[in-house]
Amino acid sequence: MDLVLGIESSCDDAAVAVLGDGWRVLGEAVASQADDFAAWGGVVPEIAARGHVAALPGLVERALAEAGVGIGDLAAVAVGAWPGLVGSLLTGVTAAKTIALRRGIPLVAVDHIEAHLAAVHLGRPEVVYPLVGLVASGGHSHVYLAEAPGRLTLLGGTIDDAAGEAFDKAGALLGLPYPGGPQVDRLAEDGDPTAIRLPRSYLGDGTLRLSFAGLKTAFLYAIKGPQGRQPVTLSPQGVADACASFRAAVVDSLAGAVVEAAQQTGVRTVAVGGGVACNRGLRRRLADEAARRNWNLLLPEPRHCADNGAMIAALGHARWRRGEVADGQLAPLPTGRAGPRRRG
Ligand code: KG4
Ligand code: ZN
Numbered sequence: 488m489d490l491v492l493g494i495e496s497s498c499d500d501a502a503v504a505v506l507g508d509g510w511r512v513l514g515e516a517v518a519s520q521a522d523d524f525a526a527w528g529g530v531v532p533e534i535a536a537r538g539h540v541a542a543l544p545g546l547v548e549r550a551l552a553e554a555g556v557g558i559g560d561l562a563a564v565a566v567g568a569w570p571g572l573v574g575s576l577l578t579g580v581t582a583a584k585t586i587a588l589r590r591g592i593p594l595v596a597v598d599h600i601e602a603h604l605a606a607v608h609l610g611r612p613e614v615v616y617p618l619v620g621l622v623a624s625g626g627h628s629h630v631y632l633a634e635a636p637g638r639l640t641l642l643g644g645t646i647d648d649a650a651g652e653a654f655d656k657a658g659a660l661l662g663l664p665y666p667g668g669p670q671v672d673r674l675a676e677d678g679d680p681t682a683i684r685l686p687r688s689y690l691g692d693g694t695l696r697l698s699f700a701g702l703k704t705a706f707l708y709a710i711k712g713p714q715g716r717q718p719v720t721l722s723p724q725g726v727a728d729a730c731a732s733f734r735a736a737v738v739d740s741l742a743g744a745v746v747e748a749a750q751q752t753g754v755r756t757v758a759v760g761g762g763v764a765c766n767r768g769l770r771r772r773l774a775d776e777a778a779r780r781n782w783n784l785l786l787p788e789p790r791h792c793a794d795n796g797a798m799i800a801a802l803g804h805a806r807w808r809r810g811e812v813a814d815g816q817l818a819p820l821p822t823g824r825a826g827p828r829r830r831g
Contacts, residue, residue, distance in 0.1 A: 488505040488508050488511070489507065489508055489509070489562045489804065490505055490506070490507055490554070490556060490560050490561050490562050491505075491506050491509070491561070491562060491563050491564070491565055491595075491800045491803050491804045491807065491811075492504070492505055492506075492550070492551075492561050492563075492564045492565065492583075492586065492796075492800060493505075493506060493548070493565045493566075493597075493601040493796040493798070493799035493800025493801070494543070494547075494564070494565070494566045494567070494579040494582055494796055494799060495566075495567045495579065495599070495602075495794050495795060495796045495798070495799045496539045496543065496566075496567065496571075496575050496576060496578050496579030496582075497567050497570070497571025497575055497576050497579070497599050497794065498530060498571055498572055498625070498794060499516070499519065499520045499521055499524055499530045499535045499538075499575075500519045500520070500521070500544055500574075500793070500794045500795075501517070501518045501538070501539040501542045501546055501578070501579070502515070502516070502517040502518075502546065502714055502794060502795045502796035502799075503515070503516050503517075503543070503546040503548055503549070503550040503796040504516075504795065504796030504797035504799070504800050505550050505551060505553070505554035505556060505561075505800070506609075506797055506800035506801060506804060507554075508612075508804075509606045509608060509644040509750060509800075509801055509804035509805060509808075510609060510610065510611055510612055510801065511610075511798075512609055512610065512797050513553070513554035513555070513556070514550040514551060514552065514553030514554030514555075514556075515548070515550055515553065515795070515796060515797060516545075516546040516547075516549035516550045516553070516796075517546070517795065517796075518537055518538070518539075518545075518546055519541035520534070520538045520667075521666060522559055522573065523538070524665060525664050525665045525827065527665075528659065528665050529561055529665060530572070530576065532572045532574050533574065534622070535572060535574070535575050536572070536574035536575045536577065536578055537574055539578040539579065540572040540578050543578060543579065543582045544550050544582075544643055547582070547586070550796065551731065558586065559590065560588060561586075561590065561592055562580060562592060562593075562807070563587075563592055563593040563594070563595055563748065563803060563804070563807040563812075564583045564586045564587050564590075564592060564593075564594055564595070564803075565583070565594075565595040565596075565597050565799050565800050565803020565804070565806070565807070566579045566580050566582070566583035566594070566595070566596060566597065566799065566803075566817075567579060567597050567598075567599045567602060567801065568597060568598070568797045568813075568817060568818075568819050568820065569596075569598060569599065569819055569820040569821070570598075570599060570600070570626070570820065570822050571599055571790050571819070571821065572778075572821070573819055573820070573821045576819030576820075576821075577819050578622075579819075580596075580758055580817060580818070580819045584815060584817065588815065591729075593807055593812040594812060594813045594815075594817060595803040595806050595811065595812055595813060596813040597637070597799050597802045597803050597806065600622050600624075600627055600629070601636070601637040601639055601796075601802055602637075602797060602799050602801070602802045603622045603624060603627075603760030603764075603792075604620040604622060604631065604633055604636075604639070604758055604760045605636045605637065605710045605760075605786040605798055605801040605805065606760045606791045606792065606795070606797070606798035607620075607758045607760070607785040607787055607800060608636065608805075609757045609787060609788075609791050609797050609798065609801055610784070610788070610803040612618070614756075614784075614785065615756060616633060616634055616635055616756070617632060617633060617634050617752070617754050617756070618632075618633050618754060618756035618757065618758050618785070619631070619632060619642075619748045619749050619752060619754045619756070619757050619758070620632075620633050620639070620642040620757075620758040620760065621741060621744070621748075621757075621758070621759045621760070621761075621764075622746050622759075622760050622761045623649070623650045623651065623741055623759070623760075623761045623762075623763035623764060623769070624649060624650075624651050624761030624762045624763060625649060625651035625652055625655065625666075625668075625762060626649050626651070626652070627644070627645075627649050627761060628644050628645040628648075628649045628650040628651075628697055628699070628741065628763070629641060629642075629643070629644030629645070630642045630643050630644055630695055630744050630745060630748045632752055632754065633749070633758070635805065636805035636806075637805060637806055638801050639800050642695050642748050642752070643694060643695020643696055643697070643744060643748070644695070644696070644697055644744075645696075645697040645698060645699060646696050646697065646698050647698050647699060647700040648698075648699040648700055648703065648822070649699070650697075650699060650705060650740075650741060650763045651666075651668050651761070651762050652673050652699075652701055652736050653702060653737060654666075654668035654672075654733075654734075654737065654763065654766075655667040655668055656703055657671055657703070657706055657729075657730075657733045657828070658670050658671045660706065660707060660710055660711070660719070661710065661719060661721070661726055661729060661730070662719060668762060668763065668766070669765065670730075671730045671733060671734060672730075672734060672765070672766050672767055672768065674726060674727045674730040674731075674768075675730040675731040675733075675734040676727075676731075676737075676767065677724075677727045677728065677729040677731075677766060678724075678726075678727030678729070678730050678731025678732070679727075679728045679731055679732070680732055680734070680735035680802050681732070681735075682725075682728035682729070682731065682732050683688050683706075683709045683728065683732035683733075685702055685709070685730060685732055685733065685735075685736040686701055686702055686705050686736070686739075687702075687736055687739045687740055687743070688702050688736070688740045690703060693747065693751075695744055695747055695748060695751075697740055697741070697825060698745055699737070699740070702733075702736050702737070702740075706729075706733055709729070709798075711727060715790065718830045719817035721815070734766070734768045735768065735771075737763075738766070738768045738769045738772050739764075740762070741769060742769070742772045742773060742776060745757060745759075745773065745776070746776060746780070747775075749780065749782065755780075755781060755782050756782065756783045756785065756787040757773070757777065757782045757783070757784050757785065758784075758786075759773060759784075759785070759786055759787075759790060759792070760787060760792055760798070762786065762792060762793045763792075764789075764792035765792045765793060766788040770786060773786065774786075785829070816829065
């Protein structure tokens with residue numbers, strides 16, 4: 488079996504995984520700093536990077552131990568090298584380089600966004616391409632046409648905020664702990680999605696552009712009055728209704744874009760990745776659309792939708808097999824390299 492080690496450190500989670508043959512998850516270890524950042528209301532890059540430096544060696548050991556293999560058994564090491572917080576990325580890139588140089592094995596640089604879609608390979612021996620893929624995370628909300636792992640054409644996406652960022656801001660507005668996305672999702676389960684009328688950001692003009700800035704402002708005014716300055720005086724049921732209304736608006740937008748992309752391309756395999764793909768409302772809605780439209784819907788398990796090492800190893804495996812390996816000059820980049828190109 489080909490064993491690839493995947494290292495992820497782009498934001499506030501450090502994660503390492505051992506993957507067999509590009510799809511079998513053999514060992515995983517994660518060190519999340521999300522709780523530490525709750526007090527700050529967001530990620531502090533310098534603290535995140537220092538946390539990763541301390542955590543990574545132990546995570547590598549734990550992932551290898553869980554897989555029951557030694558570092559000498561690895562065929563390649565893959566690392567999320569862009570985009571992300573550059574100090575955080577640097578810690579993973581340095582760890583991966585060290586292992587690759589020390590063991591004399593190939594080093595593979597992986598794009599974090601592309602890796603979110605490669606998560607569909609985890610636990611699945613075969614994935615048939617092409618597929619339409621939505622990546623919805625804290626920094627991205629984009630729809631792609633994928634011809635192979637990491638071979639993506641951008642079809643469209645948000646022109647302002649990302650879906651996860653919008654969820655987090657809605658949560659902060661309601662006084663919920665950071666990160667708001669999972670909290671809003673959880674409370675939405677007991678709320679009425681029609682309680683507050685909110686705009687749908689999907690522009691519906693066939694261009695696959697999304698926008699969440701207007702939704703965020705409309706939500707602010709709905710919760711804190713026309714000036715956006717009144718204190719929040721919602722009852723617990725009012726908070727649940729607000730969460731449900733906000734989630735419904737985001738889900739309508741994201742699902743609308745995916746439906747449009749599937750129609751435009753004629754592709755019936757649909758994949759979703761990124762932290763927002765954990766959202767229960769979005770998962771149910773996409774399952775409904777898939778049943779109605781006869782899609783083959785590929786939804787990774789929630790732990791593989793959020794940032795994880797296995798998705799890095801999955802894309803790393805595919806790139807390594809295609810000969811796309813990096814050298815010792817590899818340096819992380821905050822914004823990504825050339826990035827996937829827009830169609831047309
Ligand atoms: O992919 P990810 O773990 O990190 C980035 O690459 O950004 O995504 C994190 C984002 C955060 O904004 C978080 O609030 C959001 O995903 N998120 C959710 C849920 N779980 C995580 N948003 C809505 N509903 C959820 N259940
Ligand atoms: Zn991510």
